[in-house]
Amino acid sequence: MTSRKAEQSDATRSALLAAARDLFTERGYAATSTTEIVERAGVTRGALYHHFAAKYDLFRAVFEQLEVELTDRIAQEALAGADALEQLRLGCRAFLDICLDPAVQRIVIVEGPAVLGWETWHEIEERYGHGLVVAGVAAAVEAGLVESQPVDPLADVLFGALAQAGMVVARADDPPAARTAMEAAMDRLLDGLRASKP
Numbered sequence: 001m002t003s004r005k006a007e008q009s010d011a012t013r014s015a016l017l018a019a020a021r022d023l024f025t026e027r028g029y030a031a032t033s034t035t036e037i038v039e040r041a042g043v044t045r046g047a048l049y050h051h052f053a054a055k056y057d058l059f060r061a062v063f064e065q066l067e068v069e070l071t072d073r074i075a076q077e078a079l080a081g082a083d084a085l086e087q088l089r090l091g092c093r094a095f096l097d098i099c100l101d102p103a104v105q106r107i108v109i110v111e112g113p114a115v116l117g118w119e120t121w122h123e124i125e126e127r128y129g130h131g132l133v134v135a136g137v138a139a140a141v142e143a144g145l146v147e148s149q150p151v152d153p154l155a156d157v158l159f160g161a162l163a164q165a166g167m168v169v170a171r172a173d174d175p176p177a178a179r180t181a182m183e184a185a186m187d188r189l190l191d192g193l194r195a196s197k198p
Contacts, residue, residue, distance in 0.1 A: 013051050015041040021062045025103040029059055029115045059107075059115055060124075066108050067128040070098045074132060084139035085146065085194060088158075091136055092186045095129075095162055096169060096179045105170035109163075125159075133159045146193045154193075161189060 019040035023032040034055050038048050052058040077094035081087030098104050113121040134155040140146040146154070165182035172178035 012043050012047050015043055016048060017062055020058050021103060025106050029111050063107055063112050071128040071132055084143045088136040088140055089190050093183055096183055099166045099169040100175055109166045109170040130159050145195055147195045
């Protein structure tokens with residue numbers, strides 16, 4: 001009996017997350033009401049508040065769900081690189097591809113920092129996207145592909161460049177063209193990091 005209740009609870013939570021994700025993508029956080037979310041999810045308002053204290057908490061859960069998905073995809077695509085610097089490059093390209101997804105554009109890039117507040121947004125990013133960049137830079141430095149230097153400052157600069165590139169793609173009139181331009185810029189940035197041969 002307990003496992004059936006747990007399954008129902010998981011199904012309700014999943015329905016709420018899916019409905020909220022669609023509505024936040026379509027309308028944005030401010031324009032989406034909890035009434036619309038529960039109607040689309042096919043659950044009661046009580047079910048919503050059983051799982052999430054407020055709309056903000058539901059947004060945060062959707063944001064983290066997207067962060068997990070995009071971090072997994074970026075890591076998977078980056079691993080196809082022949083060396084650590086190529087893995088960084090492929091990871092950057094995968095991120096730019098993901099920035100074409102309307103849910104990522106609106107929830108993660110445009111509204112995430114504003115809705116969550118910088119501190120919370122940054123704390124989540126430290127665990128996901130930023131963490132990937134730190135790991136990638138550390139591997140490239142350790143392999144001697146990037147000049148020996150402190151990892152964290154370089155990772156912060158690279159993450160900042162990616163965040164801005166993502167914002168440019170998300171807000172562009174022509175996102176695919178912006179994505180191509182940002183890839184070329186990121187490639188030049190990464191080429192400039194390559195250690196000179198002795």
